[in-house]
Amino acid sequence: MRRILFAILFSTGLAGPALAQSFYVGDWAYPGGSCVYDHSASGAIRFSETTFWGAETECDLINPVKIRDLDGILFDLACWGEGMQYTERMLLLKENDGGLTIYSRGYISTYALCE
Numbered sequence: 001m002r003r004i005l006f007a008i009l010f011s012t013g014l015a016g017p018a019l020a021q022s023f024y025v026g027d028w029a030y031p032g033g034s035c036v037y038d039h040s041a042s043g044a045i046r047f048s049e050t051t052f053w054g055a056e057t058e059c060d061l062i063n064p065v066k067i068r069d070l071d072g073i074l075f076d077l078a079c080w081g082e083g084m085q086y087t088e089r090m091l092l093l094k095e096n097d098g099g100l101t102i103y104s105r106g107y108i109s110t111y112a113l114c115e
Contacts, residue, residue, distance in 0.1 A: 022073075023094040026046070027114040035115075070093060
């Protein structure tokens, strides 16, 4: 019986959300910015499920905490950039229009997904 239920869930797509890609994965540009990902301050930023790449920076996204009643995740970051290692926290929020708002180090920025 369990095998039948399992097969029904996966064949109908009811279990699909568990396999969906996270809302923050992709290349993101600030308003008026470039969608070219080139590690520069004017280029796009990039997220995978476990890594963030910014201007001359690479960070591991660790200890994710889902934010109750918000479409958001708080991460601890272990970063390397410009010859230094450091840690910080980053809050990622999914906007209703598909944008991504990031709060980090006292700054808030909103980005649009690059195609």
